[in-house]
Amino acid sequence: MTINTDTLSAHYRAASADIINKRLLITNFHNTHQEQDFTEPSNCHGFGRIRHFQRRSGNLFPPNPLPIDPACKALGLPKVDMIRAQVFQNAACNWRCWYCYVPFELLAANPKYSDWISPSQLIDLYLDQPDPPPIIHFLKTLPSVDPIFTFKALQKLGKSSATAQNLLNRIVNPTRREFGQPPYSDYQTGLPLPHPLDFDWRFTDATADYILKISEKFTAPNETVALLGTPSLFRAGTRTTYRRQMILLEANLTMTNYLTLETSGFQVILCNLLKDDLPDLCASFVMLDPPWYPEHIKSFLWAASQLCCLNGYILVCLPPVGTRPGIEREWESTVAWAEYLGLQLVQLEKLALSYLTPVFERNVFRAAGLPSVGESWRHGNLAIFSRTRLTNVSRPNIDIRDHDWLEVNLLGVKIRVRPCQQTEFVDPRLQSVVPNDILTSVSRRDPHRKLADVWTSGNRIFGCSGRSILWQILEAISNGFSPYEAVKVFLGRSLALQEVKLISETTEQILTLISTEQKENLLFADCWNDSNFALAPD
Known part of the structure; x- marks a missing residue:
């Protein structure tokens, strides 16, 4: 059977995710062929099932510690050879794999075998069980979900689950690791702290190094590389053997003053990409990290297209699915806008970028009762476009009153x-x-x-x-x-x-x-x- 994956994916996204009401189409296993394969009956009124993860699956295969050992460590459980996990299954999938045990009728968003349920309702179903498993596994869950949402879910679970309460206590009362480790963010040392009104998240050192290496693959030594709103990336380039001519365009006066005094041999230009005149330059490679909102992405891409040479490349950092409702539609609009600007998508790497958590976001977590969050929990997608043709597109009009x-x-x-x-x-x-x-x-x-x-x-x-x-x-x-x-x-x-x-x-x-x-x-x-x-x- 031949499947048009893109068409089917769009159809099933619309059929299985209710963005406005924040609900998912979840399979109900009652009276299905899949239910006959279960070693335990379905639970949670038919919407759940128990998955048994076994360390050993016969003499012909080596022991498999995943996900048993990481789960036991994270949940504070003793080492075991089998662990039970609560599973809720999406009612749609755009693939038809020969080895998949799920009947095709349960992959087609069939209302006969599914119903609309919110995440909070799924948690309630889990808590209503007499002996809930220690792991909840949402199949095909969204990445980059705000930690506060997860924390609130754990708080609710902790009222009736000793395991969840144990994990919650470890999050709320973390232990500090021993010092003496190598600096994790050498490129950030000394830079002015970000302000929340600037939507200023900065790359981890590993991500900055990765992006610079990508740019080296697309350019030759001494070619011009323009950086739009990426001071941490500029800082990384000045501290490594990056043999390209970097030009940073940055709207923050404090940042541009600091980097101008600190560096030599590279150019720093104070420029608000939403309204200021762009410098006269032609870059072989343009790297941009706009605020993750449609009008900012649109304006930054327009500026990048003006600064990029014909047949040059543009690397843009974008929000992944899970950041907020409607991200997939925003991505489709971004690609359409890029094509209108004469840009062609060359490469897309999902969740390839990591960001450091700034102090203002740490304060948000602390105010929510969540004092310890992974320093680089936020991830982004990386898209590379090629400028394949010249266009004459007017600059987007944006209301910038809130920026002054x-x-x-x-x-x-x-x-x-x-x-x-x-x-x-x-x-x-x-x-x-x-x-x-x-x-x-x-x-x-x-x-x-x-x-x-x-x-x-x-x-x-x-x-x-x-x-x-x-x-x-x-x-x-x-x-x-x-x-x-x-x-x-x-x-x-x-x-x-x-x-x-x-x-x-x-x-x-x-x-x-x-x-x-x-x-x-x-x-x-x-x-x-x-x-x-x-x-x-x-």
């Missing part, structure tokens, strides 16, 4: 303030708008983002009525001046006693904030060398 925040760097702590045009004195104190002041998400979809008038590099957000006065105080602290004098000059008059009091309280708030985030930044610097290190809970 004022920024001050106070002893390594970045504080951004939403601009305003106030000329009179208004209370400048920071007002809490979320619990513990830390925004518990890094997603642009979080509705609490609109409450932020002040935003720190540690992902703390505040409201502020008097942002013009606050900005005068911040600049005064940054420059070593008196905040009272700065506000007095700004207003062009003497200060009232109540105004002096409010300035004092605001200054104390800022100094406390700086102290708190400085400590986090110092711990974060240690974290580059120890992937299991976790910030202590508040």
Whole structure:
């Protein structure tokens, strides 16, 4: 039987994943031919089955430790030769393998043998069993799912499962590994810390090295390579024997100033790829890591197509399935846009890239009660395009109002303030708008983002009525001046006693904030060398 895999894949994705309602089409094994093969009856009202993983499968085969040994280690179980796993099976598959034991009628999104179920409902089904297995295995689960989602699921499991509670305790109360290991992120040392408003995630050293090696395969020594929004990649190139002419285009002024002073022989250009004029250059290879949102990807690709030579190559880093709903449709739109720009897809490597977890995201995890997350849990896809033809496509129009925040760097702590045009004195104190002041998400979809008038590099957000006065105080602290004098000059008059009091309280708030985030930044610097290190809970 011949199968058009692409067509069938698109059909089954639509038929088995309800993105809007966050449900999956799950097989019900009752009265199916597959159920007859089970060594134990189906469970979870027919939607589940028990998989037995055996270390030994006969005298003709060597012992197989997978997945038994890793699972026992992770779950704190004693070493065994057999382990039971709870399985929930997707009701659709785009392949028809001769060796597969699943009847084809259970692979075709057949409503007769399936039903729509949410992940939380699957967990409830698992918990309702009298003796649930120690492992839950979701067939064909999505990669790069936010750790907070997994953590909340474990919390729910931990209420009735000693195994899940044990794993939960190990996550919440991690042990720090011994020091003396080689630095994990040498390329990050000394770089200005990222700010959440920049959507700034940086590559691990291994990923940076891998991307540079790919670029060497597509270029010759001394050819021009343009880097768009990838300062960690630029840093890696300056610290290795990378014999290409690198040019970095970066929108962050603090970063461009730092790299310009630090490096020689390479060019660093301050450029906002969403709006600024592009430099006149023709690069043989362009590498870009845009923020993972459609309009940013579209603008970065447009800029890359303008900077890339004909028959040159463009490498772009993109979000994988599981990042958020609708990613597969976004990928299809990205490919269509690239073709419109005269680009042809040459290569796609899924989950090939690893990113370091920035301090602002670590604070998000800690605020959610998850103090220890793998340092490089976030992964991305790598796509390479070739510029096969010249086109004349206008630059995409993007609303960039949310990008024009004022920024001050106070002893390594970045504080951004939403601009305003106030000329009179208004209370400048920071007002809490979320619990513990830390925004518990890094997603642009979080509705609490609109409450932020002040935003720190540690992902703390505040409201502020008097942002013009606050900005005068911040600049005064940054420059070593008196905040009272700065506000007095700004207003062009003497200060009232109540105004002096409010300035004092605001200054104390800022100094406390700086102290708190400085400590986090110092711990974060240690974290580059120890992937299991976790910030202590508040």
